[in-house]
Structure formats: C-alpha cells, structure tokens
Amino acid sequence: MALPSTNLGVSDIFYMANPSASGVTDMSFLDIAAVSYFEGPNGTNAKPYNYWGESGGIGTGGSNRIYGTTARAGNNYFMSDFQGLTYFYDNSSFLVKINITNNLNPNAPFPPPGTNNDINISATLFDSTYTYQYGVNGGGLVLSGGGTYNATISQTTSPIIFRGYWQVDLAPSPQLEANSKVDITINGNAKVTNGAINAGPGTTTFTGATYGNEDVAYYSLLGGTGLYIDIYCHP
Numbered sequence: 001m002a003l004p005s006t007n008l009g010v011s012d013i014f015y016m017a018n019p020s021a022s023g024v025t026d027m028s029f030l031d032i033a034a035v036s037y038f039e040g041p042n043g044t045n046a047k048p049y050n051y052w053g054e055s056g057g058i059g060t061g062g063s064n065r066i067y068g069t070t071a072r073a074g075n076n077y078f079m080s081d082f083q084g085l086t087y088f089y090d091n092s093s094f095l096v097k098i099n100i101t102n103n104l105n106p107n108a109p110f111p112p113p114g115t116n117n118d119i120n121i122s123a124t125l126f127d128s129t130y131t132y133q134y135g136v137n138g139g140g141l142v143l144s145g146g147g148t149y150n151a152t153i154s155q156t157t158s159p160i161i162f163r164g165y166w167q168v169d170l171a172p173s174p175q176l177e178a179n180s181k182v183d184i185t186i187n188g189n190a191k192v193t194n195g196a197i198n199a200g201p202g203t204t205t206f207t208g209a210t211y212g213n214e215d216v217a218y219y220s221l222l223g224g225t226g227l228y229i230d231i232y233c234h235p
Contacts (some may be wrong), residue, residue: 005083006078012078016087017050017152017159018064024049036064037159038127040135050159054081063128067094067160067225089136089154090190093224096154096164098123100231104180106145116175117144119197121205122230126165130209134158138171141235154226164214164227167207168192172200182206183232186214188221197233 004018010029015021017032035051038044043118053065053143054072068085089095104117122139168184176199184192186208191211198204202206208214218225 002084002086002217003082004105008079008083010079012083013052014049016051016085021049029079030075030077033069033081034072036127037134037161038064038132043127043132050087052082052087053161058071063163065162067162069162072158087159088156089160091152091154093158094154094160094226095152095222095224096125096158096227096229097149097222098138098149098153098229098231098232099221100139100142100149100153100233102143102144102147102233103143103235104155104233105177105235113175115177116173117177117180118142118147118173119144119176119233120169120171121149121231121233123231124167124169125161125227126167127161128163130165130167130207134161153229160216160226162216163210164216166191166213166227166229167205168229168231170197170204170233172197172204175198176200177235179235181234183234184211185230187219187228189214 010027014027014032033052034055036053037050039047040050054062054069069081100121108115119143124133125136135155135158138151140149142149180197181194182197193208218230222228
C-alpha cells in the first residue's frame with residue numbers, strides 16, 4: 001500500500017518503512033528522510049530503524065535512497081517528497097525478476113572427460129558499496145541445451161532501492177566447454193555482451209560496479225516497476 005497523497009504525516013512515513021514497529025514517539029523527520037536503509041538493522045545497525053536515504057548513511061548523496069524520493073543536501077527535506085510512495089516490493093506492482101536461458105551445447109560425456117555445461121547461476125542486489133545484500137537474490141542450476149530458470153527474486157520485506165547495484169554469479173563445473181559466454185541485460189539495457197565464463201570450480205562474477213548499474217523503472221516484461229535481469233548463456 002502506498003503512502004497517501006494528502007494529509008500525510010511524519011508517522012505515516014516512518015511506519016511505512018517500519019511496519020512492525022509500534023509506540024515510537026521520538027521520531028526525527030530529518031533522520032527518517034535523510035538516513036540510508038543500510039544504516040539501520042539490515043546494514044551497519046548504527047540506527048535502530050529503516051529510513052528513506054535521501055542523503056545520508058551508507059553511500060552518501062542519496063545513492064541508496066528509496067525509489068521515488070529525491071537526492072537532497074543539507075537540512076532541506078520536504079514532506080511532499082514522500083506522497084504516494086511505496087517502501088517495500090509487493091511482488092506485483094513492484095518486483096525484481098530473473099530470467100535465465102542456458103543455450104550452451106548439451107553435455108557430451110564421451111569421449112572422456114567430456115563436457116558439462118550445466119551452470120548454477122544467481123543474481124543479487126546490494127547497497128551502493130556492494131557490502132550489504134537486502135533480500136533480493138535468487139537462482140538455481142540451469143541445464144545446458146536450452147534449460148531455463150525464471151523467478152521473482154524480490155521479497156516483500158525488501159526495500160525498493162532506486163538503483164539496482166547488481167551482481168550475477170555463474171558457477172560451472174570444471175568440464176565447462178571452452179569459449180562459453182554470457183549476455184546480461186537489465187530492463188532491456190545491455191550490461192554484458194559475450195562475457196567469458198570460466199570453467200569451475202571457481203565462480204565467474206559480473207557486477208554493476210564494472211558494467212553499469214541500472215535504475216528501477218517500469219518495464220513491460222515485468223508488468224510492473226523494478227528490475228528484469230535477463231541472463232543468456234551461449235557458445
């Protein structure tokens with residue numbers, strides 16, 4: 001449920017971010033508006049609650065602010081910034097999905113040692129420093145020869161951080177076929193093209209810190225607002 005667009009109070013903004021809290025009377029609008037979610041219980045724990053992140057905390061300058069808010073400086077914060085906003089993913093209007101296709105060649109057991117192109121693949125979202133993961137992650141084993149994996153990976157307790165600081169991990173077997181590659185797009189925007197996948201047992205990792213982060217937005221394949229992470233493995 002979104003915040004109201006009229007008759008909005010400080011307590012409305014606070015409890016939207018902290019729905020399990022009750023009886024809190026010492027609310028600071030400055031903290032609520034400015035401090036990052038990652039300064040709270042799910043980050044450094046320097047602050048006792050969840051906040052909206054317009055300027056302060058982990059990743060200053062509003063780099064971890066909630067979707068729909070505005071980056072602010074100093075002490076200039078406005079109640080109007082929060083009208084009609086939603087804090088947590090509802091996995092309906094707001095969500096993050098992962099879509100994986102493994103189009104590498106089917107496994108070939110002969111002649112020994114053969115190939116094994118099945119890959120464990122996962123995607124995760126972090127804060128802007130890539131330190132704290134916040135309940136948006138998922139993936140699984142995707143079989144070669146056209147195997148697929150599709151899932152909503154956001155949780156309804158995950159805040160809608162306005163920018164996706166993403167990481168994709170691919171963990172193949174040591175028998176992965178040489179010259180295996182991956183393409184990664186987010187909301188239709190190419191991030192990785194023909195990225196090399198290294199044979200196991202190690203993990204090949206791609207991140208937005210290297211290939212570009214992606215802002216949360218409405219996207220048709222989601223049917224809502226968020227991030228659609230598409231991963232395509234191929235020869």
